[in-house]
Amino acid sequence: MIRSWSRDIVVLGGGLSGLRAASEAAVQGASVTLLEKQDQIGGSSALSAGMYWTAPDLASYRQRIPHGDQVLATRILAGYEADLAAIRASGVYVDAEATLGVMGFGRGYSFDVKSYLRVLENRLLQSHGEVHTSVRIRSVTPSGTRRFCLETESADGRHEIHTDAIILATGGFQASPEHRAAHMPEAGADLLLRANEGSEGDGLNLAVSLGAALAGDLATFYGHLVPHPVAGFTPDRFMLFSQYYSNHGILVAADGRRICEESRGDEILNQDLAEVDGMTAFLIFDEEVRSTFGVSEPFANFGRVDRFAFAVKGGARHAQAETLEELVQQLGELGVDAAQLTKTLSGDVEVSSLARRVSRSEPPSARQLEKLRKQPFYALEVQPAITFTLGGIAIDDSTAVLSTVGERIEGVYAVGADVGGFSNYGYAGGLAPAHITGTIAGSTAARFVTQARANTAQRLVVAAAKEGQTSC
Ligand SMILES: Cc1cc2nc3c(=O)[nH]c(=O)nc-3n(C[C@H](O)[C@H](O)[C@H](O)COP(=O)(O)OP(=O)(O)OC[C@H]3O[C@@H](n4cnc5c(N)ncnc54)[C@H](O)[C@@H]3O)c2cc1C
Incomplete structure (x- = not known):
């Protein structure tokens, strides 16, 4: 009834x-x-x-x-x-x-x-x-x-x-x-x-x-970059897996080129990466970033966590090396175009051809590369996530x-x-x-x-x- x-x-x-x-x-x-x-x-x-x-x-x-x-x-x-x-x-x-x-x-x-x-x-x-x-x-x-x-x-x-x-x-x-x-x-x-x-x-x-x-x-959507691949992406870990600090690194696609200007914020990079073929890229950053923004709380009472270590534990593809040259070699073994990545790290800011559909993005700046200073260096494969x-x-x-x-x-x-x-x-x-x-x-x-x-x-x-x- x-x-x-x-x-x-x-x-x-x-x-x-x-x-x-x-x-x-x-x-x-x-x-x-x-x-x-x-x-x-x-x-x-x-x-x-x-x-x-x-x-x-x-x-x-x-x-x-x-x-x-x-x-x-x-x-x-x-x-x-x-x-x-x-x-x-x-x-x-x-x-x-x-x-x-x-x-x-x-x-x-x-x-x-x-x-x-x-x-x-x-x-x-x-x-x-x-x-x-x-x-x-x-x-x-x-x-x-x-x-x-x-x-x-x-x-x-x-x-x-x-x-x-x-x-x-x-x-x-x-x-x-x-x-x-x-x-x-x-x-x-x-x-x-x-x-x-x-x-x-x-x-x-x-x-x-x-x-x-x-x-x-x-x-358009709000969300954050998260590791790729990622195991155990459950609601209690959404924030632990989020790479809030990505605006302090560079984001490189499989062809060794950057996809956009990274300094505008993780919620923007997240949308830009969603329009890149394959929807994955490597976030490259240095020890200064890992040990500061990469572990700090984006907001008070949020909880500190080593986001790189947490992502690696969650199964993400990654690399870590004492020099950028070694990092490039490791990324080459993970399928990134190593020759082009070397040029990118030397200041080549041409946008990745895999990002040809990205519509609202800003092109990469050479300035962002200055953030890669302190060894060791890290690379974490990331993908977009929608909130x-x-x-x-x-x-x-x-x-x-x-x-x-x-x-x-x-x-x-x-x-x-x-x-x-x-x-x-x-x-x-x-x-x-x-x-x-x-x-x-x-x-x-x-x-x-x-x-x-x-x-x-x-x-x-x-x-x-x-x-x-x-x-x-
Ligand atoms: C991990 C995470 C962290 C976040 N952190 C922040 C933050 O710190 N600050 C901030 O500003 N924003 C944050 N956000 C975003 C914020 O949570 C959302 O913008 C906000 O909660 C939206 O509120 P809402 O009431 O519109 O939707 P919701 O809180 O999502 O509620 C919508 C509800 O509607 C229900 N529903 C759907 N369809 C139907 C239906 N047909 N009939 C009945 N019910 C239905 C759903 O089941 C759900 O319970 C975060 C989000 C997440 C996931």
């Missing part, structure tokens, strides 16, 4: 953005059901390093992400302080401001993200909201009593939820090889997933089925989903990594935008359903009056 019930708002996805939106709307008086596809809430948010960060101001945002959505960025940056204060006020641990620029330019604070997710869930439950896990959405159709009818499926059978508003918080489409193949034809379906397994583009599919427009470049997609659903600055003709689709909102265009090749954070869009969507949707309720009541009064009855 299909059980049917009615709620003001349904939130799809139980990561930071969904939990923030759901709890905010529930606290403001809306009846809210949060549905999570996996058997537990948390999504990639619960796997993350917990750095709440973004661009310090709009000028730095524009410089870093010239093709980003500036209207959305203005709104997200404006919400940064208030949302940080809200996290602090919840009582969870928030560290002092990070002293080194996050990802080279951002400002941010490490916080206890797992405890905070529990705080938000409790807040939702205490405000009479509900959380259901292991639930699949079968269809979304117009409802006879409210705006939408969601047909869901879970272990206890099929259900219908009638609702006036849906908040899409499903975390992007990186876990779907089909979506990746469609939107990232150069990177292909073979990218290694460095994220939760539930974010398969369900929010995007649903939004498109309701007439939504897409925003940002759907081929979340940067293109996605188009929204306005109230998080309302926009149609292909630029109009709001009434009652549909998108948040977090489902939203496209805030980051776009350049990257300005995941948790802070997820939290801030969640805050905005929770309030906007709560206001919308209050209005929808008032309109329904008004319609009933008018209908009753027409029939000569008094309203109940």
Whole structure:
């Protein structure tokens, strides 16, 4: 038997953005059901390093992400302080401001993200909201009593939820090889997933089925270089295997040439390598880099680890030698064009022919070679990994989903990594935008359903009056 019930708002996805939106709307008086596809809430948010960060101001945002959505960025940056204060006020641990620029330019604070997710869930439950896990959405159709009818499926059978508003918080489409193949034809379906397994583009599919427009470049994504090959790439090791320091080395393809300018950051190199034939390259660096950036914490409380040693233990192809000449010889034995690599190390900056598809990249500079100074020297084979997609659903600055003709689709909102265009090749954070869009969507949707309720009541009064009855 299909059980049917009615709620003001349904939130799809139980990561930071969904939990923030759901709890905010529930606290403001809306009846809210949060549905999570996996058997537990948390999504990639619960796997993350917990750095709440973004661009310090709009000028730095524009410089870093010239093709980003500036209207959305203005709104997200404006919400940064208030949302940080809200996290602090919840009582969870928030560290002092990070002293080194996050990802080279951002400002941010490490916080206890797992405890905070529990705080938000409790807040939702205490405000009479509900959380259901292991639930699949079968269809979304117009409802006879409210705006939408969601047909869901879970272990206890099929259900219908009638609702006036849906908040899409499903975390992007990186876990779907089909979506990746469609939107990232150069990177292909073979990218290694460095994220939760539930974010398969369900929010995007649903939004498109309701007439939504897409925003940002759907081929761009956030992630980090990881060793190749890599054994035991499990969520607890995602960060240990990430080569955050790659901007201090050079990245060389099998033809012995570099693929791009490495100093722009690991999250950029990661995308560039995804467009190189074979999707692997050797990261070459010196002892100075290995013993400093290669072991240090990218953020406070992150944990120190010798990333080269950890990668070697994980099965990565690698080389280590007292001189660059010996390193070249070892890489030659691993299949790299040794004669060309010698020229590359002497200053030849012609881009690898294997990187002919790389579209947004900057050409290599000779300056970067100056970083190879102190022996011994190291080479680590790396591959790209995807954490979340940067293109996605188009929204306005109230998080309302926009149609292909630029109009709001009434009652549909998108948040977090489902939203496209805030980051776009350049990257300005995941948790802070997820939290801030969640805050905005929770309030906007709560206001919308209050209005929808008032309109329904008004319609009933008018209908009753027409029939000569008094309203109940
Ligand atoms: C290892 C790692 C480290 C990171 N570190 C940082 C960091 O320090 N700072 C930072 O800013 N960002 C970081 N990020 C990125 C950040 O975690 C994400 O940008 C952010 O968590 C996105 O939040 P979200 O709520 O949009 O998605 P998620 O937290 O991924 O939640 C989406 C949820 O939706 C669920 N879902 C999918 N489809 C459906 C459906 N049809 N119905 C119901 N539920 C569905 C998924 O199962 C998932 O639980 C990191 C990510 C990883 C993986």
